[in-house]
Amino acid sequence: MNQVTFPQLEETLYTEVLDNGLTVFLLPKEGFHKMYATFTTKYGSVDHRFVPIGDSSPVQLPDGIAHFLEHKMFEDEDGDIFQQFSKQGASANAFTSFTRTAYLFSSTSNKEINTTTLLDFVQYPYFTDETVEKEKGIIEQEIRMYEDNPDWQNFFGLLSAMYENHPVHIDIAGTAESIAEITKEHLYTAYRTFYHPANMTLFLVGSFDPEEMIELIRSNQKQKSFVPPEEPVRFQEDEPEAVRSARLEKEMPVQVGKCLVGIKEKRAGREGQEMLKRELALQTALEMLFGRSSEGYSDLFTKGLIDDSFSFDYTAENTFGFSVIGGDSEKPHILEEEILSKISSAVKDGFDKESFERIRRKKIGFFLRALNSPEYIANQFTRYHFNNMHLFDVIPVMEELTLEEVESIFRDHMDLETQAAGCLIFPEGEM
Template identity: 60%
Template sequence: MSKLTFDQLQETLYAEELSNGLQVYVLPKKGFNKTFATFTTKYGSIDNHFTPLGKDEKTRVPDGIAHFLEHKMFDDEEGDVFQQFSKQGASANAFTSFTRTAYLFSSTMNVKDNLETLMNFVQKPYFTDESVEKEKGIIEQEIKMYEDNPDWQNFFGLLTAMYQNHPVSIDIAGTVDSIMKTTKELLYTCYETFYHPSNMVLFIVGNVVPDEVMEQVKNNQKAKTFAKPEEIKRFFESESSEVSTKKKVIPMPVNTGKCLVGIKDKNPNRSGEDLLRHELSLQLVLEMMFGQSSTNYQSLYEEGLIDDSFSFDYTAEQGFGFSVIGGDSNDPELLASRIEEMVKDFIEQPIDQEAIDRIRKKKIGYFLKAMNSPEFIANQFTRYRFNDMDLFHVIPMLESLTLEQLKETMKEHFTLDTQMSQCIVKSEDSTNSND
């Protein structure tokens, strides 16, 4: 077990890679009642085309199957895993993202039992034809809930405008049609391929003794047998470096319109420190452009185009990366064109060193605040790990960013004529949309 200390943050991280390939991390947190653990596979909604374990030919699976699998993992021969956790005083959950599926629990008692339950249910699939059929109705309602959610529709509308072939533009839950094609056999295929310990990370943070936890995990894993790890072959069709559609409008019966502007990365193949630098640089630049202390924010607010739903973010994983800027607006189309103008102006002007320093401070303070949250630490650490980055390098990297680097990243990212899309949600008769 290796031990890494971070003096400034006053945190110590314990790590070990087990012989079956599972990476285990333990971060003890004094003063907390609870322990939070995530067991995550590097497998998400975009992994829909791959070579199944032990096979030679590649296969394409129905959209939304990673998420479907996440739902079905909670079934056990003895019943429902939620019941087991709650008997042990824990609350359990799971989520599926573009690139990850995570199973988690938090509890203030019976931590040992809960950790055992977590490892065992995730490593023991149990699907029947009947239970798979039953789940379809539940997921159908989950999809319909999102169909009524204009923010979600706007976001995936924007992704569809930016990406022509890449599966990032497909809704994580799939569609009502695609989930109907899911079978027990397909679920097993996906499970066998992606849930091998060598494709997974276990992170435990909270009121724990690292040696004991590590010992427990090792014993649990020793008692199980796994196939020999194989390199997972995933396939992605080639994706143009440019956006597919510049503008998309989604009619929905909303009271307030919505606008999102997206900027697509040309070269989304960074990883490690390179990706960390790129990601933090763009987040810093976006803050300077549109943060609440920017003149742009002030102008848009005074022009009556935004409210406090306005936000921006940069997201990147292997194979895709994009910025998103926008929010609710009574005139979403005007907002989109104002955002575009503002980005254009900003990249032409010199960067204000004072603003960099101020926003760097803000980011450092936010990171400290996030370190209060075991959920943030476990989820983000895992995401960073899967991209060969290190969560504990965030502050040093922020401190090291120079004006020159920011300028370079900014110039490369914001090539508006080919990389920018917008998506608007508004009601069809939006003239009287606000009564």
């Protein structure tokens, strides 16, 4: 087991890659009662076309398959895994994102038993025609819930304005129609291809003994046999550089309108330090431009265009990346215009040194605060790891970042001619 200490953070991280390919990270934290564990596969909603393991030609499975699989993993012959965790005093959950499916639990007792349960249920697929059919009603209600959520509709509207072919614009849960087609064979195909230990990461954080825990994990994994690992072959649709459409407008039964502006990365495929630096630089730039202390925020607020719901973020994965800015507004059109004009002024004039230093401090402080949270550490660490970045590099990279670098990355990203899109939601009758 490899051990690295981060003196400034007072954290020690243990790492081991097991014989079967599973990567294990252990981060013991003193003073905590609980342990939080995530078991994550590098498989999400964008991986819908791939070559099944042991096969030679690609298949495309129905939209929502990764999320459906996540739901179905929680059941075996004996029933519901939630029940078992509950009996062991743990609370379990799972989520599916664009690029990952994570299974998790937190518990303050029975930590060894719960870790074993986590490893065992995720490594034991059990699907029948009957249980697959029964799940469709539950997931359909989950989809309906999101259909009524105007923020979710706004976000996916923005993604479909930005992306033409890339599956990131498809709702993670799929649609009622697409999930109706899902069969147990689909689930087994996806499972065998993406749930190999070599495609997965286990992260444990909180109160536990790392030596005892790694022993338990090693012996648990030794008892199981897996086929030799094969890197899954994913097919990505060709995506044009530019956005598909500059604006999408929708009516919904809401009282307050909404506006989101998105800036699509021209070129994806970054990873490691390059990706980390770009992400931190763009988040810093957005904070200088639209954060609570910015002139931009005060101006938008004074003009009556935004409220507390206003927010912004930049996020990237290997095959896509984008900035999103916006929130509730009674004048979505004007807000869109103002956001774009503030970006273009900043592209022209750059940022000032003093606010850069302040925002740098703010981001370092935010990161320290986030390290109080086992959930944040496990989920972000895994995401960073899948993109060949290291979570604990955030502070050194932030400390080294210069204003010139931020401005240059900002200018490269913010090509408003071809890369900007807006999604506006209007109350019925106001469009």
